Amino acid sequence: MTDEFEPRIVAFLCKWCSSAGSDLAGVSRMEYPSNVLPITVMCSGSVSPLYIFSAFNKGADGVLVSGCHPGDCHYLKGNYYARRRIALVKKLLEFIGLEPQRFQMSWVSAAEGKKYTQVIKDFVKEIKPLGPQTKLRRNQ
Amino acid sequence: MVKVEDIKKEAKRILKEGKVKYIIGYKKSTNGLMSVPAFIESPEDVENLIWDPTCVYNLTRFLVDEKRRKAREKNPDERPVGIVVKGCDSRAIIVLLQEKFINRENIYVLGISCETTGVLDEKKLLKKLNGKKAEKVEYDEKDNFIITTLDGKSKVPADEILAERCLECRANFPVINDILFGEKVDRKLDNRFKSLEKIESLSKEKRWGFWKEQLDKCIRCYACRSVCPMCYCDECVVDTINFAVTADTTAEEKAQRIKWVEKSPTTSENFVYHFVRAIHLAGRCIDCGECERVCPMDIPLRFLNKKMEKEAKELFDYDAGFDPDQPSLVSCFKDEDPEDFIR
């Protein structure tokens, strides 16, 4: 029996937009892969780079940070800060040789249930061929 | 090279006049070639001060200690501390000022321009001399170092034994000072990221191989953290106990505390530590190269910081250590910050 590899994606979703967007996808019964472990955060700007490193450390195959579109952040500026910080984290992870596909960011509003499912579908599709993330994982 | 006599003269004056409580500078070591930090408290001790290519240390780290010490004193001496800085060190002062960790009136800056040279890389020198002991290294003002060993003098082109950071130094003169020694000499530097780009140009798997091999060596002695003037946090996330434990803290509470990183020096944990370090220093590291110098395992730590420096420059046009009034890299943004990586 050969099981197909199912990546585990840790998704940090901001409470006001992306998390609501994922709820919308759920209540509208849209279909999308069940590979995501969602973690609701108050704002994309509250995602410490350490959360991201830690997720990979604990075995995530991919990590997503998703927040409100620019201009729509509940705290006005959080997603602009996040955009800067995440750009640096992304560059750092790529620099040490992690596959760039494994770490992504998206803007998903509360009304974009559809977009949320698309982001997840694409994410899963892109990292499936990479196999499990073993570089940064603990105790392998 | 700047003459030490000039520095001594000023040091004597400010100590005599009681302008500063003490001066942090360099003195000769009792063991070997490289200088050591000196804390000069009286005009008589000023004679100990030296200035030569072995003055590598970034002394601004001692400002962190000074602040802590002062906070504990009942009636602290409010006079400023005199500190000898090179170009790179002076940028550390700018960052500490920018972050309001120190105040301008707490320091009296004796800035020294490196002019046409810089400081030594001790490891490179040892290699060059094949284990022979150097007694003295002087600069001949013509891009050479004159090295005196037991066998006599020899001449070595400066860039063969200069510290890596000096070869890529973008401002070899103090950007902040109360008194400046030497002249501001613009050295031509075509690419300050040259050594970094060698690693960047490797393939993804080669890069991973490189970093895995390097960071696997880390024994987590935290010397790199101890020496860094920007690593001044009272508690560090990588330490197991990074919350106050009081008499009321229950075992249950302690057990539930988040342990972000294991202490054991294994690949995965070492990477978290070094990621955290690199990110926390992004936009703050001024490339004094001290972390790399003190690492007992010879890990090229500078590249991790340099990478962040380069991205800060390229993505956000941000340069650390020049303007104490600019907001820090990650506490500001521009509307036009890149977002092509976002879906």
Ligand code: SF4
């Ligand atoms: S990095 Fe620049 S300022 Fe610092 S010692 Fe070298 S040449 Fe001087």
Ligand code: SF4
């Ligand atoms: S100084 Fe070197 S060995 Fe020590 S913690 Fe830093 S990188 Fe690791």
Ligand code: FES
């Ligand atoms: S609240 Fe959604 S990004 Fe700030």
